[in-house]
Amino acid sequence: MIKLTATAKVAAFTKNQAIVIGVKSVSKKLQLVEHTIDSAWLSELNLEALGASAKAESIIRVSAPNGSVVALIGVGNDELDEDNLRELAGAAARALGSIENIVFDLPTSDARDAAAILEGAALGQYELTTYKGTDSTGSIKTKSVTVVSAHKVSAAAIAKVNIVVESIRATRDLVNTPPNVLFPAAFANIVAKRVKPLNLEVQVWDEKALAKDGFGGILAVGGGSSRPPRLVKIDYRPKGAKKHLALVGKGITFDSGGLSLKPAEGMVGMKYDMTGAATVFEALVTIAKLALPVHVTAWLCLAENMPSGTAQRPNDIIKVRNGKTIEVLNTDAEGRLVLADGLSAASEEKPDLIIDVATLTGAATIALGNRYAGLMGTSEAISAVEAAAFDTGELVWHMPLPAELRSLLNSDLADIANVKIGNRAGGMLIAGLFLREFIGFADKRNEKKIEWAHLDIAGPANNDAAPYGHTTKGGTGVMLRTLVSVAEGMAR
Numbered sequence: 001m002i003k004l005t006a007t008a009k010v011a012a013f014t015k016n017q018a019i020v021i022g023v024k025s026v027s028k029k030l031q032l033v034e035h036t037i038d039s040a041w042l043s044e045l046n047l048e049a050l051g052a053s054a055k056a057e058s059i060i061r062v063s064a065p066n067g068s069v070v071a072l073i074g075v076g077n078d079e080l081d082e083d084n085l086r087e088l089a090g091a092a093a094r095a096l097g098s099i100e101n102i103v104f105d106l107p108t109s110d111a112r113d114a115a116a117i118l119e120g121a122a123l124g125q126y127e128l129t130t131y132k133g134t135d136s137t138g139s140i141k142t143k144s145v146t147v148v149s150a151h152k153v154s155a156a157a158i159a160k161v162n163i164v165v166e167s168i169r170a171t172r173d174l175v176n177t178p179p180n181v182l183f184p185a186a187f188a189n190i191v192a193k194r195v196k197p198l199n200l201e202v203q204v205w206d207e208k209a210l211a212k213d214g215f216g217g218i219l220a221v222g223g224g225s226s227r228p229p230r231l232v233k234i235d236y237r238p239k240g241a242k243k244h245l246a247l248v249g250k251g252i253t254f255d256s257g258g259l260s261l262k263p264a265e266g267m268v269g270m271k272y273d274m275t276g277a278a279t280v281f282e283a284l285v286t287i288a289k290l291a292l293p294v295h296v297t298a299w300l301c302l303a304e305n306m307p308s309g310t311a312q313r314p315n316d317i318i319k320v321r322n323g324k325t326i327e328v329l330n331t332d333a334e335g336r337l338v339l340a341d342g343l344s345a346a347s348e349e350k351p352d353l354i355i356d357v358a359t360l361t362g363a364a365t366i367a368l369g370n371r372y373a374g375l376m377g378t379s380e381a382i383s384a385v386e387a388a389a390f391d392t393g394e395l396v397w398h399m400p401l402p403a404e405l406r407s408l409l410n411s412d413l414a415d416i417a418n419v420k421i422g423n424r425a426g427g428m429l430i431a432g433l434f435l436r437e438f439i440g441f442a443d444k445r446n447e448k449k450i451e452w453a454h455l456d457i458a459g460p461a462n463n464d465a466a467p468y469g470h471t472t473k474g475g476t477g478v479m480l481r482t483l484v485s486v487a488e489g490m491a492r
Contacts, residue, residue: 001122001162001165001166002121002122002125002142002143002144002145003143003144003145004118004121004122004144004145004146004158004161004162005144005145005146005147005158006114006115006118006146006147006148006149006152006153006158007146007147007148007149008148008149008150008152009036009148010036010037010103010105010148011103011146012066013064013065013066013068014066014067014068014101015066015067015068016067016068016099016100016101017068017069017099017100017101017102017103018061018068018069018070018071018096018099018101018102018103019037019064019068019069019070019071019103019105020070020071020073020089020092020096020102020103020104020105020106021033021035021037021042021070021071021072021073021105021106022035022072022073022074022075022080022088022106022107023047023052023053023054023072023073023074023075024054024074024075025054025077030047030048030052030053030054031047032045032047032072033075033080033106033107034107035105035106035107036105036148037105041064041065042070045062047072050062050072052072052074053074054074054075054076054077055074055076056074056075056076056077056078056084056087056088057073057074057076057087057088057091057468057469058073058074059071059072059073059074059091059092059095060072069099071092071095071096073088073091073092075088075106080106080107080113081109081113082112082113082116082393083116083393085106085108085113085116085117085120086116086117086119086120086393086469086470087120087468087469087470088106088117088120088469089104089106089116089117089118089119089120089121089124089470090120090121090123090124090469090470090471091124091468091469091470092104092121092124093120093121093122093124093125093142093145093470094124094125094467094470094472096142097125097139097140097141097142098139098140098141099141099142100141100142100143100144101142101143101144101145101146102121102142102144102145102146103145103146103147103148104117104121104145104146104147104148105148106147106148108147108149108150108151109151110151111149111151111152111153111154111157113149113151114147114149114151114153115153115157115158115160115161116393117147118145118147118153118158118161119161119164119165119470120469120470121145121470122145122161122162122165123165123168123169123470123471123472123477124467124469124470124472125140125142126169126172126472127139127140127472128172128173128176128474130173131178160290163286163289163290164286164480164481164484167282167283167285167286167289167477167480168282168477168480168481169477170194170282170285171275171278171279171281171282171475171477171480172472172474172475172476172477173475174187174190174274174278174281174282174475175271175272175274175275175278175461175462175474175475175476175477176271176474176475177271178271179253179254179270179271179304182253182271182274183225183227183253183254183304184222184227184228184229184230184251184253184302184303184304185206185227185228185230187230187232187251187253187274187277187300187302188204188230188232188300188302191232191234191281191300192204194285195234195285195288198236198285198288198289200234200235200236200284200288201234201235201237202232202233202234202235203232203233203235204230204231204232204233205230205231205232206228206230207219207222207228207229210229210230210231213321214319214320214321214323215231215320215321215341215345216318216319216320216321216341217301217318217320217321217326217337217338217339217340217341218230218231218301218302218303218337218338218341218342219318220312220316220318220328220337221252221258221303221305221312221331221334221337221338222302222303222304222305223310223311223312224258224259224305224306224307224308224310224311224312225303225304225305225306225308226306226308227304229302229303229304229338230300230302230303231299231300231301231302231341231342231345232281232298232299232300232302233297233298233299233300233345234281234284234297234298234300235295235296235297236284236287236288236295236296236297237295238291238292238293238294238295240293241293241294241295241491242293242294243294243295243352243353243490243491244294244295244296244297244349244350244351244352244353245294245295245296245297245351245352245353245355245486245487245490246296246297246298246299246346246349246351246353246354246355247280247283247284247296247297247298247299247354247355247356247357247483248276248280248298248299248301248339248342248343248346248354248355248356248357249274249276249277249278249279249280249281249298249299249300249301249342249356249357249358250273250274250275250276250277250301250335250338250339250356250357250358250359250360251274251276251277251278251300251301251302251303251338252270252273252274252302252303252304252305252334252335252338253271253273253274253302253303253304254270254271254273254304254305254306255267255270255273255305255332255334255335256270256305256306256307257305257307257331257332258305258306258307258311258312258331258332258334259307259311259312259313259314259331260314260330260331260332261307261332262332269462269464272359272461272462272475273305273335273359274302275357275359275457275461275462275475276335276356276357276358276359276360276455276457276461277300277301277302278475279357279457279461279477279478279479279480279483280298280299280300280355280357280483281298281300282477282480283298283479283480283483283484283487284296284297284298286480286484287484287487290484292484292487292488292491293491294487294490294491295351296487297346297349297351299342299345299346300342301338301339301341301342302338303334303338305331305332305334311331312328312331313328313331314328314329314330314331315327315328315329316328317413317414318337320337320340320341320344320438321340321341321344321345322340322344322347322438322440324340324415324416324437324438325414325415325416326340326411326414326415326416326417326418327411327413327414327416327417327418328417328418329417329418329419329420329421330418330419330421333418333419333431335358335359335360336360336418336431336434336435337418339356339358339360339435339438340434340435340437340438342356343356343435343438343439343452344438344440347438347439347440347441347450348440350440350442350450351450352450352451352490353380353381353384353450353451353452353453353486353490354381354439354450354451354452354453355381355385355452355453355454355455355483355486356435356452356453356454356455357455357457357479357483358454358455358456358457358458359456359457359458359461359462360428360431360454360456360458361427361428361431361456361458362427362458363424363426363427363428363431364428364456364457364458364459365458365459366427367399367428368397368459369459370459370460370463370465371395371459371460372395372396372397372459372460373394373395373396373397373455373456373457373459373460373478373479374396374397374399374428374432374454374455374456375389375396375397375398375399375453375454375455375456376398376399376400376401376428376429376432376453376454376456377401377432377436377451377452377453377454378449378451378452378453380451381451381452381453382398382453384451384453384486384489384490385453385455385482385486386398387485387489388482388483388485388486388488388489389482389485391485392481392482392484392485394478394479394481394482395460396455396482399428399429399432400429401429401432401433401436402426402429402433405426405429405430405433406433408420408423408430409430409433409434415437416434416437418434428456431456432454432456435454436452436454439452455479457478457479460476460478460479461475461476461478462474462475462476463475463476
């Protein structure tokens with residue numbers, strides 16, 4: 001982890017240091033954004049001749065005294081608020097990874113702005129070198145990041161940034177891990193080791209326990225693999241907690257599509273189909289480390305979806321934890337089957353709110369692109385997640401659950417089918433309607449459903465294009481900060 005600090009005054013130019021200053025356009029002329037360095041040398045720079053640009057995240061280096069550099073970054077046309085500062089810091093940190101000490105001299109309106117700069121920079125400097133073989137030293141040499149701000153950033157605020165960043169990095173590590181290394185049992189072992197210092201309660205169901213306790217969805221999806229499925233429950237129960245948040249994550253460690261086999265190019269990247277489980281797991285770790293006074297339970301639904309003689313077949317009927325039967329018409333719509341078990345189990349504890357996170361549908365990416373998560377659920381849950389996402393600068397879009405689409409999942413033989421074969425309309429919405437069937441009731445009279453939100457992160461969970469802002473290539477860790485913010489709201 002990089003050392004993060006805040007100061008009211010920028011240090012003098014020193015060796016192996018980069019000072020980041022913003023560039024904006026005023027009346028079609030480039031000029032430096034407000035900064036604290038008092039240097040005649042800076043004021044004499046010809047920004048146009050140097051090739052500087054006001055375009056957001058464009059960056060050039062200028063040699064400075066004593067072996068240091070000044071990094072001039074375009075800030076774009078938008079207001080320099082907390083979210084934009086976080087993204088700019090991430091972009092600058094990615095470009096300056098070869099420099100030991102980075103100083104951000106950007107305007108801040110309050111301590112939250114300054115903390116966002118530290119967070120963005122630390123997130124931008126992520127790389128996984130574990131699988132590089134002999135070339136495993138990595139390209140990042142940065143040891144410290146400092147933000148210059150007149151607004152005091154408390155030690156507690158910096159500690160929180162460190163905790164959140166460490167968990168997002170851990171999420172990215174899990175998502176980027178190859179599927180021959182990360183399979184259901186291996187994932188469960190990682191969980192046990194990671195939470196041991198936190199004294200959290202962990203329960204793991206192996207294939208025998210899953211069968212005994214009626215988790216037919218997870219068993220069916222994992223039945224085709226030589227590496228059996230697992231269900232992992234992690235419980236954080238602090239004293240004085242008055243609210244209970246349940247997090248359910250889809251954890252398909254590799255998705256071949258099963259007997260409804262994906263085309264070869266469609267399988268590339270399917271190691272990331274466990275991102276939902278990784279996200280809810282690390283969100284709970286973050287919440288526990290922050291000691292938030294809210295009871296949180298995470299359910300990780302882990303399976304490897306493979307074709308074999310023991311794999312589930314189209315037209316199979318399975319029974320899941322809440323007793324409902326499902327006719328499987330497409331084995332590549334497997335995420336909703338494992339989530340059916342997880343949501344059913346979470347509902348039994350009657351939490352105040354259930355949030356499930358899943359790379360669930362390709363339809364989500366078609367509808368919303370690669371940066372927005374689809375959000376569905378009950379009204380109160382939607383409001384809570386939207387507020388949390390706004391607070392953290394993460395992107396969600398509220399999608400409907402149209403009642404008229406529910407009939408597309410009718411089955412002649414079972415309670416519900418997992419897809420409507422031959423109908424691709426509203427795929428993300430139909431998946432949400434399917435999941436809603438497994439949300440339990442909050443009251444004994446079965447009149448009010450438990451508050452529930454579904455986050456389809458198929459688009460933003462993995463970035464296979466160029467890096468941007470604090471988002472590097474590969475797993476992104478998206479929605480972890482939103483989940484933590486939801487917990488903070490419940491703890492108030």
